[in-house]
Amino acid sequence: MVDDSAGSRGPLAGVKVLDFSQAWAGPLCTRTLGDLGADVLKVESDAFMDVSRTLGPYPASPDRDSSGYFLEWNRAKRSVSLDLRTDEGRASAQRLASLCDVVVENFSPGVMERLGLGYDVLHEANQQLVMVSISGFGRTGPAREHVAFGQQIEAVSGLMSLMTYDDGRPTKTGISWSDPLAGFLAAFSVLAALEQRDRSGKGEWLEVSMLEATLATMGRAFALMNVDRSPADEFRGGRHPELCPAGVYPTHGEDAWIAIECRDQAEWESLCRVAGVDWADRSEFSGPTERLRNRDELDSLMASLTTNLDAQVLADELQREGVPASPLVSIADLLGDEHLADRGFWVTVDHPTVGKLVTAGTALPIAPATRASMPAPPILGTTTFEAEWP
Template sequence: MRAASPPRRDTDVGPLAGIRVADFTWVWAGPHATLQLAHLGAEVIRVEALQRPCVTRLLPPWPDGIPGANRSGYFNQFNQGKRSIVLDLKTPEGVDLARRLVACSDVAAENFAAGVMDRLGLGWEVLRALNPRLVMIALSGYGAYGPEHEFVSYGPAQVPLSGMSSLTGYRGWPPMHVGISYGDPNGGIHGAFAVLAALWHRERTGEGQYIDLSQWETTMAVLPEGIMDAVMNGVAPERNGNRDRWMAPHGIFRAAGDERWIALAVRDDDEWRRFAAAIGAPELAGDARFATLAARKANEDALEDLVTAWTAARSPDETTALLQRVGIAAFPALSNRDICEDAHLRERGFFVELEHPEVGVRRHLGIPWRMSETPCAVERPAPCVGEATDYVLGEILGLDTATCDDLRARGIVA
């Protein structure tokens, strides 16, 4: 059955309005990069392979526990605002259609292993010949060249490879994972930034260019402290759990209630004096064990026991209000459920309610910035599989109905 053509925009919104992205990405890093471009107003068209659906279409969570290729919360979060066309890229006609889409696009994005796009006949040299103004980004695990460029990679691998795991965990414990596949969203944000810079260069010069992004390198780029210590001093920082080298107390402490926690950080001796007064124990400011940062670090176990005894008797909100009033960084350690109901985020409009044809109205994380002159908006939910195939073939590529029907009948498109 033919998918209905998607609704057209009433008005172009966002600073990238008028920019078209041919999006060959899948899983998380690439879709996260193109999500930022969609948030900024670009028309992002996902090119989905007929034989190999995006992994995240098949992953939970699913609303009401009912699986389906269009029902994944994972996929629907990271692909909101995009369109979808399905092509058989194992056929010459499918590849030709992909090339024609790229020829009338501003950006092409992919995050396959190095060499996959070349083998499909969609590599940089082919595409730049069709569209000299094209900006193409490849977000791979290790980059387009180097001894390990063909290694298989997923975002979780970037955490230990980058040294992040060596910094994560408690003293005396082995390295630990950080809880999410950090290399993916971090690589996606870096990728979007690079695309914007390349578009600005094209605006000034008329030249397109190829962006070779290594997720390994983008993960290391946000970890300067440990690497600089190794480079300059030949040492590696110890794993310290929730503690900080330059602040004490610093961590997440038990609060009143079941699985309730409070995060706080005391930056210097002046803040320590304010903290001591706020908790009703001003004498701690002069206690030799805690009066200076060096003393607090030397007696950190005793310090944390003291702090926990106080925080455990109060709710996270009570502690936050009391300490924030005296200029101490304190805030609840929120659960995902807490975040969904957070009043501050609701007032800022961070959450968006999107009506999806298969899962109904659902809340999603929205756009985390506000622009005064070029406001951005999430215009549509994530696409169902192939929902824009007819729109792309007809309105963008200019194919007539008979040709579209023939391509569909022969399985070239879906």
């Protein structure tokens, strides 16, 4: 019987997930499954807890149960303490795997096998088991044993080469983009595998490579490469390879910016009309080819225009004319965003030690009542063995 307190409401009600994952990609996968109603049991121990419990930020003094990093990715789960270094701990994990529908892990390839928890062992006891393994490079290939986090994948995937300053110096995304990509892809893969299992009666072992998850989203770069254009040059300095103006421009105020993108001639003419300039009549900016050819001059003019204007006012005026434009919003300002509040995006949970905790929503079409009753991230080891799956 699934414990209703563990988030058993939703389309995955009754699905049992055993979660061996840590850090970001794996926990985001299992949090997504928990948000959809699965009963997620997270396996940790005092000796080998989720590394995100030790990373902070903390609301007060460091505490393994109040790390902001851990709290963000681990709601809608329970926690059981099993020391996988011991025979007893491994035997308990094997028993739980024999009772569950899904196992998720993101250790380096080979770790689960060395623990006696590889797919062959678990599948022998549970023929319907769906197991997903997330790693940097996958479990096969020359790089399979390479250690990688999001930043390393951004580098080796070429994504970092597309995010450069004007002088060509690379940078990274602010959030290690490869981790959440792999996490959501893993959750999607689990849903597909459960559907297939319902038809065939058989489970399967899935693998998600962070490298391949990242590459799968970079189609525009490959399209440029296929016509002998350099993606790194085309995207240099945050530019768009086909559109101009299309960039982020300074506005009035400290560190205030606006993102503007004109996709066609009509939007370009609307921008000029709103701004009160005659640039659309100038031969060097008359069409998309001309604007791309004279991109540097046009970007300089755009920056001179916007620097004395209010970002929100300008964005509103452009939006009324159908021109894509948005002010740059700080992360701190998002909690007060009227649109997100109206859509009920934020999820507030009651945590035993932190109290009221606001976390990012799952962005999935979940009923408001379910969203409002999601369980808080777990205190380590608070699920007793007797309270696990019968």
